[in-house]
Amino acid sequence: MDLSYTPEEEDFRARLREWLAKALPTLPARPSPDDWPARRAYDAGWQRMLYDAGYAGLHWPVDAGGRGATPTQHLIFLEETEKAGAPYVGANFVGLLHAGPTIAAEGTPQQRARWLPPVLRGDEVWCQGFSEPDAGSDLASLRTRAWRDGDAYVVSGSKIWTSHAEVADWCELLVRTDPSAPKHRGITWLAMPMDAPGITVRPLRTLAGSAEFAEVFLDEVRVPVANRVGAENDGWRVTMVTLSFERGTAFVGEVVACRRVLGELARQARRNGRWDDPVLRRRLGRLNAEFRALWRLTQWNVSEAEAGGGVPGVGGSVFKLRYSHARQELYDTAAEVLGADSLDLDRTWVLDRLSSLSYTIAAGTSQIQRNIVAERILGLPKGR
């Protein structure tokens, strides 16, 4: 049990802080959440700044254009950027955290050279076309078809809940290439250019009012065979690499942010008198305990990743279950502090409360996470 950082790590932190203090004031004003092209430009600009300073793809392997940083350095990076109020990855999320790492792990040298540098520079945006209307939690039952026609796959079907589809250049797409094989065995992973003929993107409004995700209809879209990552029909395994990345370090910055919000909430309660309610105070105190623990759990997961040197594993499910619930509890408590103002969309925390509702659904629902914990960690039998 050692929670201290090495001198090299502290040095890394100090240099990062120094750079952030200089770099952040040069950022343009944040765009409106509804202006997607402006949001994309803003996120790309930030990524370019990271790239120029040598911080892009920090945790990616060196031979993939990354910095090959240790998980602990990555943790420090995410912690410090959040504390300094730097932008979130935003539209570069899928490229940096899902598609990129998948290509780095499974792609050919040509594929890496084609797709990874633009992600690191912030030049190209990716989206994730996995979920379908009839394939959500049961992702492996997806039905979007692809068949070979010369040097291309011809793809037809539809995807849903595709975040950032409107502004993406590429889509990491899961398609069914062998309908007769067992469901996990007939899936293939393709990189689909979003400007290909036959693609229709229809934005979907979330309950928070903005169009964060979309339906994507595919009508005989031609995707070169050269855009296939991994072998034909091996896409499920390739996908699992991606999903375990998603469940690993994806929430570090958010835990830091939640702790900051919690402090702001307590101070707001002091100002508006709600602090005098012992029930509310105790709820705030419990949340303090909760997020302290979640930070420690994050450090633990990072330590495990560092020791194992590999992809974060099922331990991420334990974290995600607890964290998604805690985040919702945080913003429900915010509503209690706000009182009537919690119904005013122009107040801080009200939109955050709405978006927190997605946390127990996206990236594997809480029920699915419990199945994973019970079956893969505790070894309980699968149900019939």
Add this chain to the structure above:
Amino acid sequence: MRFQLTEDQRALRDGVRQLLARRFDADALRVAVASPGPDRALWRELGAAGLFALRLPEAEGGVGLGLPEAVLAFEETGRALLPGPLIATHLAAGTVPGADTGEAVVTAVDGSLVEWLTQADVVRGDASGAVPLRSVDPLTPLHRVGPDTPGAAVAAPDPVAVLLTAAEQLGTATRVCELAVGHARTREQFGQPIGAFQAVKHLCADMLVRAETARAAVYAAAVTADPADVAAARLLADEAAVRGARDCLQVHGGMGFTWEAEVHLHLKRAWVRAQRGGGVTESEESLAVDLVG
């Protein structure tokens, strides 16, 4: 940063677990329920193994280890349901003669309660006018001291005592999860193990999530010894132990409601420990103040 246990820490934990498995098995537990100890011979053996003198400097005849090691040891005593005022005796090592070797059994007044008052050789704190109560936990005799006025000022709890109690709760949380999973794998109904039913599966998953989150908080508090980290650790560990024991009882069905099964002993002990150190309210309030401090 290396959150994992070191080789030495792992060896210490395994050593305590083996000692307790040998000296305090299921039969010994049953005997203890019928006639609560503490078992003086076992107490001296624990003293010889260094449980009480664990954090005492080597120059004073102790083992010279730190809080993380103490937390690991008390996680094991909690897991094994070992009875007696173990933490009070551990805290008295170096101050009360004989506490370090296990010759003296030491208890302490904690708020309005004293555990093991009549059995202990030494009582720390003012236990005058103590009256016995019929303890809900058959393995923890209790006395009440002073008037029980909720909110009355009590001495600030010793953070080390609070943390070691959290370690015991963590041991319980882990153990009840194992018991529930073990039962869920073997007990069959409707032609399949009950652990294949999702309702049961999800109870078990939540037990593990609570226990592992508490573990991160307890171990981190052992390293930092920061009062707010300690308060956080106790809240998470209390929750993991009490709710875990409740869910374990549920998974055991009618068997869980019997005196015979060990499940109720875990729940009752978790309840006793949750009252220590000013109780949950105190910790929640201090953590609220920490946010604005």
